[in-house]
Amino acid sequence: MKFSFLESPERSVAPVETVLEACxxxxxxxxxxxxxxxxxLGELELNDLVDRVSVEWNTRMRSCAGRAFWPTGLIQINPKLTLISDAEVKQTVLHELAHLVAYERHPNRTIKSHGVEWQRACVDLGIPGERATHELSLPTRTLQRKWRYDCPKCEKSFERVRRFKGVVACYDCCLKTTGGRYHETFRLNEIRMSS
Ligand SMILES: [Zn+2]
Ligand SMILES: [Zn+2]
Structure with a gap:
């Protein structure tokens, strides 16, 4: 275990990030x-868009990996992407960002969503040759969750493909009692799952 709450109380803030990451x-x-x-966007000198852009996770997304809203500047991404890899998360964000860039550069013209303007934006954002699909196509293998984390208090449980590094607590319970800081009482029990 990377972190021990009781033995090093001065580090009691450290796990918060992990808690936040968990939930x-x-x-x-x-x-x-x-x-x-x-x-x-700053590097591309799209300064108006710099002020509007915002990325958020949308837990209600099903097979759609991400969505971009223009002129709002909102990018929504599917939390299931974390089951694949951080690289996939970033790639999806850049894919969506390329939509915003393409629309921002051509505000008064109808452009195809994955047309040359978008492809150009992909090149500028460092993802040349990006595929046009928005669908998540997860092989069953990568979807198999191996770890489960149960909250001892509220009975919430979280399933993960990858094991958490360090200690994690239930964010909802921590939020209710300590305003979101880590508390040992709500430390999640780790369960390895197999199929
Ligand atoms: Zn797209
Ligand atoms: Zn809980």
């Missing part, structure tokens, strides 16, 4: 991914 990462606004977009 809130799968819903709502994502600051880190938004920052990636902001930086890239």
């Amino acid at each position: 809130t990462r799968l819903m709502g606004h994502d600051e880190k991914l938004t920052e990636i977009c902001v930086k890239l």
